[in-house]
Amino acid sequence: MTSLGSLPLRDDLRGRSPYGAPVIDVPVRLNVNENAFAVPADVTAALQTRIADVAASLNRYPDREFTGLRTQLAGYLTDVLSREGAADVAIDPSMIWAANGSNEVLFHILQAFGGPGRTVLGFTPSYSMHPLITQSTGARWAEVPRGEDYAITADAARTAIRQHDPDVVFLCTPNNPTGNRTPLDVIEAVCDAAGGIVIVDEAYAEFAGPDFRTALSLLPGRPRLVVSRTMSKAFAFAGARVGYAAADPALIDGLRLVRMPYHLSSLTQAAAEAALQHPGSLLAGVRELAQQRDAIVDRLRALGFDVVESDANFVLFSGVADPALLWQRLVDRGVLIRDVGIPGSLRVNAGTPEETTAFLTAVEDILSAHPDTLGRSSQ
Ligand SMILES: Cc1ncc(COP(=O)(O)O)c(C=O)c1O
Structure with a gap:
């Protein structure tokens, strides 16, 4: 039998283990x-109707720009901000990206802004895919341990950034696997200190207490900040594979350079759009x-x-x-x-x-x- 080691695999992938939670x-x-x-039943009913609608047109490629989905996601995030008292910050569809799970969103960001010769910084323990996605683009992963109670302080973050001079910084709030949040003032300090892209992974934001504040409110005036979210967790939609992110339209343009053409299928777009019409029950x-x-x-x-x-x-x-x-x-x-x-x-x-x-x-x-x-x- 052929072993992987006998194939001309990239040198930097040799000896690596794939992501794998035991099943x-x-x-x-x-x-x-x-x-x-x-x-919920009202969502599955809406889904069936929408999927039936697109079924006959599956001979055509999907909307490459997933315009309907971006508009709905922008509306959802604008509502989140307004509920948090940041009604002055609006998220425009041109600020939205989506892909097959937020893992793919992160991959697009790292493909565009990471890659060979670049350094990506994370504060560990954190989501185990951050280093794997980083390394799969050929970038170097640097990590700094979190402090007491797994917190990141502004001072510790500044020191880490000075030490590693990263091209991309990952923050995850609420953090997987520890569950704690990173306050907005620390995220602001990271944005100020870092010369590169700052990714705030908010996959679990909807589960946070009412005093949690999303980093979306920091987007105006910070074109290197990107906030990623997912429909996999709070929206109970992990099987549909829909993740998304909000950032300055210029950063989103960078992601268009690396995504595969038509990366979001018509079925995925239809399912997500149908689901987003029922945020209350979802x-x-x-x-x-x-x-x-x-x-x-x-x-x-x-x-x-x-x-x-x-x-x-x-x-x-x-x-x-x-x-x-x-x-x-x-x-x-x-x-x-x-x-x-x-x-x-x-x-x-x-x-x-x-x-x-x-x-x-x-x-x-x-x-x-x-x-x-x-x-x-x-x-
Ligand atoms: C922090 C964090 N980010 C992103 C993801 C990726 O989720 P998905 O690709 O399903 O959107 C996960 C999944 O567990 C996660 O824990």
């Missing part, structure tokens, strides 16, 4: 930050998931774990003596969570009330059978 068929899957709720699960998240935080704390305050649909908890062992014991009880490789820690998604209860009950059972599951020494 295990268990009843309760709380491992990849999905939305636990199914797509986002209905968000409040419930935030409640489940808070219930997980409270219960895990009561059981003796350390838990990071979370603005996302997942919780990182530590104080686990042997994360791999607890992970396996949960799998044995039909519950799949995520070992993200942070010593003494595991990450779990907020699920439906039934899934959350199944997870917490399993943890309680394991703790009573194995009190040594808790152990601070390994942190």
